[in-house]
Amino acid sequence: MNEIFVKLNQYFAYPFVRYALVVGVLIALCSSLFGVTLVLKRFSFIGDGLSHVAFGAMAIASILNFSNDMLFILPATVLCAILLLRGGQNAKIKGDAAIAMISVGALAVGYLLMNIFSATPNLAGDVCSTLFGSTSILTLTREEVWLCVVLSVFVVVLFVLFYHKIFAVTFDESFAKATGTKAERYNLLIAVVIAVIIVLAMNLVGSLLISALVIFPALSAMRVFKSFRSVTICSAVVSVFCAFAGILISILAGTPVGSTIVVADIVVFALFAAAGAATGGIGR
Amino acid sequence: MALITCQNLTLGYDGKAILQNLNFSVNEGDYFCIVGENGSGKSTLLKTLLRLQAPISGSILMGEGLNPNDIGYLPQQTFVQRDFPASVREIVLSGCQGRCGLRPFYNKEEKELAKKAMEKMRIESLAERCYRELSGGQKQRVLLARALCAARKILLLDEPVSGLDPKVTAEMYDLIEELNQKDEMAIIMISHDIAAAVKYANRILHIGETVFFGTKQEYLQSEMGKNFAMLAGGTKNE
Numbered sequence: 323m324n325e326i327f328v329k330l331n332q333y334f335a336y337p338f339v340r341y342a343l344v345v346g347v348l349i350a351l352c353s354s355l356f357g358v359t360l361v362l363k364r365f366s367f368i369g370d371g372l373s374h375v376a377f378g379a380m381a382i383a384s385i386l387n388f389s390n391d392m393l394f395i396l397p398a399t400v401l402c403a404i405l406l407l408r409g410g411q412n413a414k415i416k417g418d419a420a421i422a423m424i425s426v427g428a429l430a431v432g433y434l435l436m437n438i439f440s441a442t443p444n445l446a447g448d449v450c451s452t453l454f455g456s457t458s459i460l461t462l463t464r465e466e467v468w469l470c471v472v473l474s475v476f477v478v479v480l481f482v483l484f485y486h487k488i489f490a491v492t493f494d495e496s497f498a499k500a501t502g503t504k505a506e507r508y509n510l511l512i513a514v515v516i517a518v519i520i521v522l523a524m525n526l527v528g529s530l531l532i533s534a535l536v537i538f539p540a541l542s543a544m545r546v547f548k549s550f551r552s553v554t555i556c557s558a559v560v561s562v563f564c565a566f567a568g569i570l571i572s573i574l575a576g577t578p579v580g581s582t583i584v585v586a587d588i589v590v591f592a593l594f595a596a597a598g599a600a601t602g603g604i605g606r
Numbered sequence: 607m608a609l610i611t612c613q614n615l616t617l618g619y620d621g622k623a624i625l626q627n628l629n630f631s632v633n634e635g636d637y638f639c640i641v642g643e644n645g646s647g648k649s650t651l652l653k654t655l656l657r658l659q660a661p662i663s664g665s666i667l668m669g670e671g672l673n674p675n676d677i678g679y680l681p682q683q684t685f686v687q688r689d690f691p692a693s694v695r696e697i698v699l700s701g702c703q704g705r706c707g708l709r710p711f712y713n714k715e716e717k718e719l720a721k722k723a724m725e726k727m728r729i730e731s732l733a734e735r736c737y738r739e740l741s742g743g744q745k746q747r748v749l750l751a752r753a754l755c756a757a758r759k760i761l762l763l764d765e766p767v768s769g770l771d772p773k774v775t776a777e778m779y780d781l782i783e784e785l786n787q788k789d790e791m792a793i794i795m796i797s798h799d800i801a802a803a804v805k806y807a808n809r810i811l812h813i814g815e816t817v818f819f820g821t822k823q824e825y826l827q828s829e830m831g832k833n834f835a836m837l838a839g840g841t842k843n844e
Contacts, residue, residue, distance in 0.1 A: 486700065486703060489700055494681065497753075548693065549736065551696065
C-alpha cells in the first residue's frame with residue numbers, strides 16, 4: 323500500500339499528471355450532469371454521434387492545417403448538435419436514424435480524408451489515439467487546462483441556473499411549452515452544452531468512448547435513486563469518482579486512460595444495478 | 607364571461623384542413639366536453655387551443671386578463687415518463703415553471719401552490735414517492751396537480767381516464783367535478799367517452815363529419831345525441 327502512495331507522489335510531482343487529473347474530473351462532472359437529461363430524453367446515442375462528428379471535424383481541421391483545431395471542431399459539433407436535437411421532434415428522418423446516419427457518415431468521411439491527405443507517417447496510430455484518446459490527456463498545456471476549467475465552470479453554472487427548466491423540459495416538453503416555458507430555447511441550450519462537453523471530453527477518453535462518460539453515471543444513479551435531484555447528484559459523484567479512480571489506476575498500471583475510466587464506470591454500474599435489484603431502490 | 611372564444615377556426619397540419627369553421631366559446635365555470643371519434647381532430651384542436659400549433663385560419667380569443675399560458679394542461683402520459691426518476695413533489699412543482707419566467711428557482715408562493723394542489727388531489731402522502739412506482743390513477747392525479755399549478759381559470763384535460771379501471775375512473779371524474787364546482791375551474795375535457803360527457807358536462811362540442819356545439823340538453827335532442835342515447839339504451843338492454 324505504501325509503495326503505491328510513494329509512486330503516486332512521484333507522479334504528482336509532474337504537472338502533466340495534475341493537469342490530467344483536474345481536466346478529467348471536470349469533464350466527468352459536466353458530462354454526467356447533462357447525461358441524466360440525455361438518457362431520459364432517449365438521446366443516449368447523441369454523445370456517440372456528436373463525438374464522431376467531432377472526429378470528422380478534426381480530420382478536416384488537420385488537413386486544412388488550422389493553427390487551432392478547436393476553433394473549427396467546436397462550431398462544427400455545436401452546429402450538428404443543434405440540427406440533431408432540434409430536428410428530433412418533426413424531422414422526416416427520426417431521431418435515432420438521424421443520429422446513426424450523421425455519426426457513421428462523419429466517421430467514414432473523417433477517416434477517408436485523413437487517409438487521402440495523410441500528413442503523418444503513422445496514420446493508424448493517429449486515428450487510434452483520436453478514437454480512444456490514448457495520450458492526449460497527458461500532453462495538455464497550461465492554456466488548455468485553463469480553457470477546460472473555464473468551460474466547465476460555465477457548464478456547471480448553467481446547469482444549476484436552469485436546473486428546474488431542464489427538468490420541466492425533460493419530463494414533459496409539450497406541457498412545458500403549453501404553460502409558457504420556451505422549450506425550444508432550452509433544447510437549444512442543452513444541445514450546445516452537450517456539444518461543448520463532447521469536444522472537451524475527446525481529449526480525455528477519445529471520441530469512441532465519450533458516450534460511456536455521458537450515460538453510465540446517469541444509468542447507475544437511476545438504478546438506486548428515485549428523484550431527479552438525487553439522481554443528478556449521485557450521477558455527478560459517481561462520474562467524478564470513476565474518472566479520478568480511472569486516471570490513478572491507469573497511471574499505476576500503465577493502462578490507457580479512457581478505457582480504464584470507462585471500465586471503472588461499468589464496474590460501478592454493475593454494483594449499483596445489484597444494489598438496486600436487492601433493495602428495490604433505496605434512496606428518495 | 608367567455609374565457610376562450612374560437613371564431614371560424616380551421617385546423618389541420620401541413621396545410622391540410624381537418625376541421626373547418628369551428629365556432630364555440632368556453633365560459634367561466636363551464637364543464638366543456640369535446641367528443642368525437644378517433645381521427646376526428648380532437649388532438650389537433652387541443653394543440654391549437656394550447657398554442658402548440660397555429661390554426662390554418664380563424665382566431666382564438668382569450669378572455670380579459672387571460673393568457674394562453676394560464677391554461678392548466680393534463681396531457682396523456684408519454685413514453686419518456688414511464689421510467690422517469692422524479693419525485694411527486696418535483697413533478698407537481700414543475701407546473702409552476704411557466705410562472706417563473708427567467709427566475710431560476712421556485713419561490714415560497716409557488717411551493718405553497720404546489721402543496722395546495724397536492725392536498726386537493728389527496729396525494730400529499732405520496733410527495734416523496736417516485737413517480738414511476740405509482741399506479742395509473744395516482745400518476746394521473748399527480749399530473750392533474752401539476753396542471754392545477756399552471757392553471758388560473760381553465761383546465762384542459764386530454765383523455766383523463768384512458769387506461770384506468772372503472773373504480774379509479776369514477777374517482778377521477780369526481781375529482782374533476784369537484785374542481786369544477788368548488789374551485790370554479792372551467793374544465794375543457796377531451797374524451798371519446800360520450801356517456802361521461804353527457805353525465806358531467808354542461809356543454810358539448812361534438813366534432814366529426816358533422817359538428818355540434820351546444821348545451822347538454824340540446825345535444826341530447828340533436829341527431830347525434832339521439833344516436834348516442836339509442837346506443838347507450840341498446841347496451842343497457844332497457
